Amino acid sequence: xxxxxxxxxxxxxxxxxxxxxxxxxxxxxxxxxxxxxxxxxxxxxxxxxxxxxxxxxxxxxxxxxxxxxxxxxxxxxxxxxxxxxxxxxxxxxxxxxxxxxxxxxxxxxxxxxxxxxxxxxxxxxxxxxxxxxxxxxxxxxxxxxxxxxxxxxxxxxxxxxxxxxxxxxxxxxxxxxxxxxxxxxxxxxxxxxxxxxxxxxxxxxxxxxxxxxxxxxxxxxxxxxxxxxxxxxxxxxxxxxxxxxxxxxxxxxxxxxxxxxxxxxxxxxxxxxxxxxxxxxxxxxxxxxxxxxxxxxxxxxxxxxxxxxxxxxxxxxxxxxxxxxxxxxxxxxxxxxxxxxxxxxxxxxxxxxxxxxxxxxxxxxxxxxxxxxxxxxxxxxxxxxxx
Amino acid sequence: xxxxxxxxxxxxxxxxxxxxxxxxxxxxxxxxxxxxxxxxxxxxxxxxxxxxxxxxxxxxxxxxxxxxxxxxxxxxxxxxxxxxxxxxxxxxxxxxxxxxxxxxxxxxxxxxxxxxxxxxxxxxxxxxxxxxxxxxxxxxxxxxxxxxxxxxxxxxxxxxxxxxxxxxxxxxxxxxxxxxxxxxxxxxxxxxxxxxxxxxxxxxxxxxxxxxxxxxxxxxxxxxxxxxxxxxxxxxxxxxxxxxxxxxxxxxxxxxxxxxxxxxxxxxxxxxxxxxxxxxxxxxxxxxxxxxxxxxxxxxxxxxxxxxxxxxxxxxxxxxxxxxxxxxxxxxxxxxxxxxxxxxxxxxxxxxxxxxxxxxxxxxxxxxxxxxxxxxxxxxxxxxxxxxxxxxxxxxxxxxxxxxxxxxxxxxx
Numbered sequence: 001x002x003x004x005x006x007x008x009x010x011x012x013x014x015x016x017x018x019x020x021x022x023x024x025x026x027x028x029x030x031x032x033x034x035x036x037x038x039x040x041x042x043x044x045x046x047x048x049x050x051x052x053x054x055x056x057x058x059x060x061x062x063x064x065x066x067x068x069x070x071x072x073x074x075x076x077x078x079x080x081x082x083x084x085x086x087x088x089x090x091x092x093x094x095x096x097x098x099x100x101x102x103x104x105x106x107x108x109x110x111x112x113x114x115x116x117x118x119x120x121x122x123x124x125x126x127x128x129x130x131x132x133x134x135x136x137x138x139x140x141x142x143x144x145x146x147x148x149x150x151x152x153x154x155x156x157x158x159x160x161x162x163x164x165x166x167x168x169x170x171x172x173x174x175x176x177x178x179x180x181x182x183x184x185x186x187x188x189x190x191x192x193x194x195x196x197x198x199x200x201x202x203x204x205x206x207x208x209x210x211x212x213x214x215x216x217x218x219x220x221x222x223x224x225x226x227x228x229x230x231x232x233x234x235x236x237x238x239x240x241x242x243x244x245x246x247x248x249x250x251x252x253x254x255x256x257x258x259x260x261x262x263x264x265x266x267x268x269x270x271x272x273x274x275x276x277x278x279x280x281x282x283x284x285x286x287x288x289x290x291x292x293x294x295x296x297x298x299x300x301x302x303x304x305x306x307x308x309x310x311x312x313x314x315x316x317x318x319x320x321x322x323x324x325x326x327x328x329x330x331x332x333x334x335x336x337x338x339x340x341x342x343x344x345x346x347x348x349x350x351x352x353x354x355x356x357x358x359x360x361x362x363x364x365x366x367x368x369x370x371x372x373x374x375x376x377x378x379x380x381x382x383x384x385x386x387x
Numbered sequence: 388x389x390x391x392x393x394x395x396x397x398x399x400x401x402x403x404x405x406x407x408x409x410x411x412x413x414x415x416x417x418x419x420x421x422x423x424x425x426x427x428x429x430x431x432x433x434x435x436x437x438x439x440x441x442x443x444x445x446x447x448x449x450x451x452x453x454x455x456x457x458x459x460x461x462x463x464x465x466x467x468x469x470x471x472x473x474x475x476x477x478x479x480x481x482x483x484x485x486x487x488x489x490x491x492x493x494x495x496x497x498x499x500x501x502x503x504x505x506x507x508x509x510x511x512x513x514x515x516x517x518x519x520x521x522x523x524x525x526x527x528x529x530x531x532x533x534x535x536x537x538x539x540x541x542x543x544x545x546x547x548x549x550x551x552x553x554x555x556x557x558x559x560x561x562x563x564x565x566x567x568x569x570x571x572x573x574x575x576x577x578x579x580x581x582x583x584x585x586x587x588x589x590x591x592x593x594x595x596x597x598x599x600x601x602x603x604x605x606x607x608x609x610x611x612x613x614x615x616x617x618x619x620x621x622x623x624x625x626x627x628x629x630x631x632x633x634x635x636x637x638x639x640x641x642x643x644x645x646x647x648x649x650x651x652x653x654x655x656x657x658x659x660x661x662x663x664x665x666x667x668x669x670x671x672x673x674x675x676x677x678x679x680x681x682x683x684x685x686x687x688x689x690x691x692x693x694x695x696x697x698x699x700x701x702x703x704x705x706x707x708x709x710x711x712x713x714x715x716x717x718x719x720x721x722x723x724x725x726x727x728x729x730x731x732x733x734x735x736x737x738x739x740x741x742x743x744x745x746x747x748x749x750x751x752x753x754x755x756x757x758x759x760x761x762x763x764x765x766x767x768x769x770x771x772x773x774x775x776x777x778x779x780x781x782x783x784x785x786x787x788x789x790x791x792x793x794x795x796x797x798x799x800x
Contacts, residue, residue, distance in 0.1 A: 037448075037610045039602045040501035041441075045494070049441045101430030103491040334669070336703045337516035338485035338497040354419055366491055371498065373485075 052145055055082035061095075063144045064119060073125040073171070073215045074137045075111060080120055080148060087151030089113045089182035090175045092285075093122065094367070096147030099135040103147070106132050107363050109175035109262075109285075110151060113182025120151075125171040125215055149367065155285035157183075161258045162201055165251055167244075167271060169207040169263030170215075175285055176204065176262060177216045184228040186219065191226035202229040203251050207263070210237040244270040248278075255280065262286070294348035294357045294380035301384040302326060303345065311379050316352060318374040321387075328374065328387065335376035343369025347383020352376050389541040390526055390656040391675070398653065399671060401725060410674075410724060411667030417716050418702050421709050422489075430490050432708045436478055437495065444470035452615045454623035467631040469689075472638055474503045476691025481707040483512055488704075505564040507599045510571035510592055520703050524647060524654045524676035531647065532654065534559070534570050538747045540654050545750045545784065547773040552748040556741075563636035568596050607632060638689070641737050642680070646696040648740035649678045651729055673700040674721065678729035679714075680736055687711060697728065750784055752791030 034043050044057055052060050061078040068074050087093070087110050096105045108122035126137040157164075157179050166176045183197035204223075208214035214235070224231035232250045234242045244267060248254045255278070261271050262285040275282040296313035302321065311320040318340050321328050331339020335353060348359040349372050357380055360370040369386055391397060402410075447466030453459040479502035481487070487495045501508045514530065522528035526540055533539040537556060538549045559566045569575075577589050607628035615624035653675040661668065680686065680694035687694045687710075695710035698717055705713075721728040731739070746754055750772060757765045772783045 033610060036602070036605050037614065039606050040503060040599075046441065046445065049438060049445075098427070098430060098490070098492075100426040101428075101490050102426075331513070331517040332521040334521065336484075336520055337512065338483075338488065338704070339512060339517050341485075341488070341498055353415070354422070356422075366493070368493065370491065371488065371496070 053079070053081040057081065057083075059083055059148045059150065061120070061146050061148050063140055063142050063146060065142055066140050069123060069215045070125075070213055070217075072137060072213070073123060074140070075121050075123045076136055076140055077119050077121045078146065078148075079118070084118070084120070084148070085150050086114055087120065088156045089179040090156035090285075091151040091153040091178075092155075092175065093120065093151050094149040094363070095122065096366070097132065097136065097140075097144070099132055099139075103366065104132045105147075105364060105366050109153075109178055111174050111178045111181070113178060113185075123171070123174045123177070123215060153285065155260065155262065155283065158258065162199055163253070163257045164200065164202045165254065165257040165259045166202065166204045166206075167247065167259060167261040167263070167267075168204065169267050170209075172261070172263030172267075172285075173206055173214075173216050173220075174262075176260070177219060180204075180223055180229065181219075184223060184226070186222065191222050191228055193226065193228060197228065203232065203257065204229050205232045205234065205242075205247065205250055207234045207236070207242050207267070209235070211235050245274050247271070247274065254278075259283065260285075294350065294359065296380065298347070298379045298382040300347075300379050301382070302387045303384055304387055313350065313378050313380065314352070315378055316375050317349065317372075317377055317379060317385070321374070326387070330375060333375045335373055338373065340375045341371045341373055343386045344372045345369045345384045345386060348380040349377040349383060350380040352378055389654075390659070391653045392656050392659040393542070398675060398727065402671070406724060407667040407671055408665065409667070410720065411665065411670050413720055414670050414701055414717075415666070417713050417720075418705060421702075421705050421713060425489065425706055425709070429706050429708060430487075430492075433478070433482075433487050433490075433495060433706070436473070440470055440473045440478055444474070448611060451611070451624050451627050452618055452620065454615055454627050455618055455620035460623050460627055464627040464630050464634075467627065468634040468638075471503055471631055471635040472689055475635060475639055476642070476693065477688055477707060478502075478691075479504070480691050480693070483508055484516060485704045486706045503603070504567070505596070505600050505603060506568035506571045507592075507595050510596060511567065514571045514573075516703070520700065523673055523700060524652070525657055525660055525672075526654050527657045530570065530573075534566065535573075535575055536566075537744060539648055539743060541747070541751050542654070542656070543747075545747075545780070549748050550769075550773060553741075553745050556744050560637045560640040561633050563640040564632070565600075568600065572596055641733075642690045642693050644740040645680050645733065645736035646677060646693055646700075648743055649729065649731070649736045650739045650743055651727070652676060652678050670701060671726075673697070674726060676700070678731070678736060680733050681730050682733060684711075686733065694733075697730075750780075750787055752784075752787035755791040755794055756787055 031043060038046050047054060048057055051057070053062060059081050061080040061084070063076055064079050065077040066074050067077065089110070092107045092109045094105055094107045096103050098104075108124060110120050111123040112119075112121045124133050124136040126134040153175075155175050168176050180202075183194075183200060185192045185194070204220060206214070206220060208217075211217060211233075214233070217233075220229070220231050220233065223229045236242075251257065258281055259271070259275060260283045261268055265286060268284050268286060272282060272284070297311055300309050300311050300317055300321070301307075302309070305326060307324065307326060309320055309324045309326070311317060316333075318328050318330055318333070322330075329340050329342070331337035333340075344358070344360045346360050346362055348357055350357055353376055358370060358372055358377070359365070360383070372385075374385070391399070399407075443466055447463045447470055450459050450466065451463035454463055479500065482495055482500045483497050483502070485497035488497050493499055497512070502511075504511070519529055519531040524532060526532060526542055533543070536559070537552045538545060572589065572593055577585055577593075608625055611628060612621045612624040615621055655672060655676070660672075664672075674697060677696040677700040679697050680690060682694060692707035692710045693699060695707075695714055698705075698710040698714055699707070701717065702710075702713075718728045749769070753765070753769065768783055768787075772780050775783075
């Protein structure tokens with residue numbers, strides 16, 4: 001909406017501001033007439049038909065290429081819509097993509113620095129039974145429209161730090177590779193060492209199950225060979241599982257470096273304990289929030305009314321909430337009219353008709369929440385509902 | 388027709404309680420098979436439908452800029468009529484049923500959709516999704532039975548006003564969207580309440596509906612004709628929009644009449660429905676209370692797949708593009724349990740529904756007892772019933788029904 005909403009200045013505020021004010025006033029009038037001509041649609045709905053990536057629409061992108069990295073990882077190159085505000089290497093983007101017809105949202109690190117062609121890329125590793133990552137790696141096709149949010153995240157290079165240590169495991173390398181590629185562009189002539197990266201002293205400790213499964217292995221080796229970084233690659237099948245407590249053995253000047261880590265929570269927890277013990281600073285990035293396994297019943301938190309209701313696994317949320325005195329939207333009470341639908345931010349519910357589980361994970365599912373029918377769903381563990 | 392429980396032969400008499408529950412189990416299995424299978428191609432279907440509809444509507448409106456030129460008027464009006472029908476039937480009706488909610492696309496979702504119609508999505512979802520689909524064909528609970536202005540069942544008491552119902556029905560067909568909006572607001576009931584006693588909820592809904600109607604009318608009768616003004620086409624464009632709205636209204640009214648009104652569709656007595664109706668019992672009521680339209684793929688599309696009204700009423704939240712696929716399984720189930728799968732071509736169903744509207748505009752038994760010979764005396768009787776008080780009506784009604792019974796008995800013998 002941003003660029004069009006800037007045109008939504010009222011006609012009075014446009015007066016006396018010269019050509020720009022006049023244009024804004026005319027733009028606002030034109031838009032109002034156009035809205036009146038297409039109601040009950042919004043003008044955006046109509047423009048979306050012809051130009052989904054235009055300025056002023058909801059932020060989207062189009063997949064332009066899929067580059068395989070390893071047998072189960074790929075880099076997805078995306079042309080973002082006109083309103084893409086850019087990003088800083090190390091940040092992530094939330095992507096909404098339809099898998100088997102259902103929209104899913106996931107966050108992925110941006111693995112290129114800002115590029116001349118304006119494209120962005122994410123690198124995805126297909127995780128077992130992760131059907132979004134599997135779809136992106138093996139099923140994503142150029143031309144597909146995806147939904148985007150603006151880049152976000154604090155896991156970015158500090159401009160003032162010279163000596164850095166990156167500790168990454170598995171796909172935890174993705175935000176780091178974005179930073180490294182930005183500092184040291186890779187070209188046909190090899191890795192470049194431009195002045196902006198020259199005064200950095202970077203060590204990368206990268207852990208992966210095996211060398212062929214290691215995303216960006218070749219890039220890391222090339223960066224190491226060019227002298228841009230010092231790579232400590234640790235492969236479980238070759239070197240055994242890395243004990244994070246021994247990180248000082250691999251990085252003798254550990255105390256002088258600022259540590260940035262990204263990877264599974266086990267590794268991050270161990271590193272945190274180690275650094276606390278040694279009084280060292282640590283910056284971490286973690287993608288997957290811990291996922292609650294669906295169970296039987298649980299506490300349902302109604303966020304707007306700040307009420308918690310304990311509900312068993314066989315009672316519809318609607319009935320239990322009403323019994324607890326909440327005024328709930330309701331309808332047929334049998335799952336057919338959709339009059340009781342509410343957004344669930346977090347947690348799992350079970351459809352009492354067929355046992356199907358619906359889960360909402362902040363950061364992974366729709367930012368506005370996953371809509372659930374409260375009349376036919378019981379909680380499957382704790383969940384939070386907007387009402 | 389009459390409520391099922393008062394009929395000489397109850398079409399469900401041969402079903403045991405266990406049969407009814409088994410029907411529920413088998414229908415649930417059909418429903419689940421579609422849920423397990425729905426996916427990318429279904430999502431692609433509705434997105435394509437929305438895309439085609441929007442392009443057709445915009446294209447037709449563009450052509451109507453030149454509507455001062457008669458061939459452009461004809462082409463644009465046909466295109467706009469089709470676009471409006473698709474928008475209301477295959478897209479709006481079905482999206483607002485939540486058939487596409489599983490895609491989790493906020494743009495194609497029952498909670499966000501607003502349609503090209505005088506009634507608001509909110510009002511319609513209440514009266515249609517909730518009241519009509521839950522209490523289908525229960526006399527006194529499902530207002531879709533005659534929309535509160537018509538008598539469509541023998542068990543609704545006859546009053547003189549019903550003599551005009553064929554006329555009401557014809558007018559309602561032309562302005563159906565406004566009829567539906569009034570019906571959603573329960574306007575008849577609410578307007579009879581003194582102004583100061585009307586509920587805040589009603590006032591809010593009435594305001595929303597008026598806003599909606601104003602926006603709709605501004606689009607069709609002011610802004611779009613005004614855009615044709617530079618080409619000298621204000622009035623032709625206005626006429627084109629009016630025509631398209633009437634075409635859409637008459638078409639959707641006809642399709643909807645076919646869903647529950649044709650002769651032979653069952654209605655139900657309020658007190659015959661148990662308070663804790665089981666899923667099986669609810670399914671059986673939907674099965675007997677709906678009727679299908681047979682026809683081509685294009686027919687199914689233009690009716691928003693309400694040609695599969697039986698399947699739709701059993702599974703209102705399954706994607707409409709799948710009804711044709713499960714229809715044979717549903718029909719096999721009807722056959723297995725010896726129930727009538729009510730299906731006929733459009734003209735036949737529309738004719739049957741209109742026949743019922745006309746027949747029930749007259750007192751029960753009037754048509755049976757009337758012959759060319761006794762026409763003058765019958766008309767006199769009818770005049771008496773229409774002008775006399777309730778007492779006169781009751782007495783005449785009893786005589787008519789007695790005569791009708793005698794005639795029927797004589798025919799049977």
